[in-house]
Each structure stands twice: as C-alpha cells, then as structure tokens.
Amino acid sequence: MAIRRLRYYSSVLTLGLLLLFTPLAQATIQVSFTESAPKDRFSIRNTGSCTLTQLTLTIDLSSSVGKLIFDTTDSGAGVEVFQPFEVREGEIQLISAQTVGDGDSALVLRIPTLAADSRVSFTIDVDDTLPQSELGNIRVTDAEIAQSRLQVETPTQAAVSALFGNDSSATAVLAPCPA
Numbered sequence: 451m452a453i454r455r456l457r458y459y460s461s462v463l464t465l466g467l468l469l470l471f472t473p474l475a476q477a478t479i480q481v482s483f484t485e486s487a488p489k490d491r492f493s494i495r496n497t498g499s500c501t502l503t504q505l506t507l508t509i510d511l512s513s514s515v516g517k518l519i520f521d522t523t524d525s526g527a528g529v530e531v532f533q534p535f536e537v538r539e540g541e542i543q544l545i546s547a548q549t550v551g552d553g554d555s556a557l558v559l560r561i562p563t564l565a566a567d568s569r570v571s572f573t574i575d576v577d578d579t580l581p582q583s584e585l586g587n588i589r590v591t592d593a594e595i596a597q598s599r600l601q602v603e604t605p606t607q608a609a610v611s612a613l614f615g616n617d618s619s620a621t622a623v624l625a626p627c628p629a
Contacts, residue, residue: 476624478498479496483595494571495569525552540569
C-alpha cells in the first residue's frame with residue numbers, strides 16, 4: 451500500500467513538474483525599422499509559435515526621440531525625398547486612412563494572416579524634425595526611432611504595447627497561442 455501511494459505521488463509530482471517547466475507556445479510580433487534611401491522599410495515578423503489572424507498594428511512615432519514623421523509628398527512637413535506608403539511583402543491593409551498623410555506620425559495596419567516565422571513589410575519615407583540631427587532630417591538613426599510605440603492586438607487577445615529601442619525594433623509579446 452505504501453509503495454502504491456509512493457508511485458502515485460511520484461507520478462503526480464512528475465506530471466506537475468513537467469507542466470511547470472514545459473514552455474507555452476507564445477505569440478510574438480517583432481517590428482523592425484530600416485533606414486534606406488530613398489525608401490525606409492518596416493518589417494513585421496511573427497517570431498512566435500502560432501499563426502495569428504486579423505492582427506491590428508499601430509505604429510506611433512509621436513513619442514520618438516527624433517520627433518519622427520512620415521514624409522509622403524513633395525510638399526509639407528518632410529524634407530526633400532519623399533515616399534508614400536507601399537506594401538512590399540505579404541498582405542497588409544492600411545486602415546487608419548486611405549493614405550498616410552504627409553507629416554502624420556502614426557498609422558494603423560491590418561494583417562489578415564501571419565504564420566509563425568513569416569513576415570510582411572512596407573516602405574515609406576520617415577524624417578526626423580529635430581533642429582539639429584546626426585544625419586540631417588532626411589535620414590533616421592537607430593536612436594531617433596527609439597521610444598516610438600508599437601501596439602498589437604487580435605480579436606481574441608487584448609492590445610499589447612512595446613517601445614522601439616536603440617536597435618530600431620520593438621517586440622510585442624502577446625498571450626500564449628490559442629490551444
């Protein structure tokens with residue numbers, strides 16, 4: 451009887467430890483900014499373990515160190531070179547407006563489906579509005595995009611925010627993947 455109880459408790463303990471130390475499949479979105487002339491690029495990668503659907507992403511540059519804006523026309527707030535919003539890879543829908551306005555500092559996107567370890571990307575021109583900047587207003591340094599905000603949400607998961615760092619990327623860790 452004592453041996454049977456010992457085996458039972460040993461099995462329960464083993465199962466408990468296994469559940470405790472088994473990593474949950476995580477849903478994670480990483481957005482990276484790449485300064486490039488004439489078009490700057492934002493890449494959105496699902497670095498998590500599950501396919502995500504109906505993602506809504508907000509990229510808000512208003513709190514950036516470089517006081518960044520989108521430069522989409524030849525007149526207005528931007529400097530010299532301009533580029534409108536253009537999807538480069540995957541399916542992305544701009545839902546904040548018909549177009550990104552010149553001088554806007556935020557945009558909202560919808561991505562219908564983003565499989566694990568896949569990415570989508572878009573190009574647009576980003577300028578800083580600092581009176582004095584390291585590379586001039588036309589080019590953005592990694593430090594200038596720092597403190598920009600990324601917000602990610604899905605129909606089944608609450609919004610999660612992350613800040614861009616000095617490496618020009620932001621990572622939003624969502625709830626564990628749906629079972």
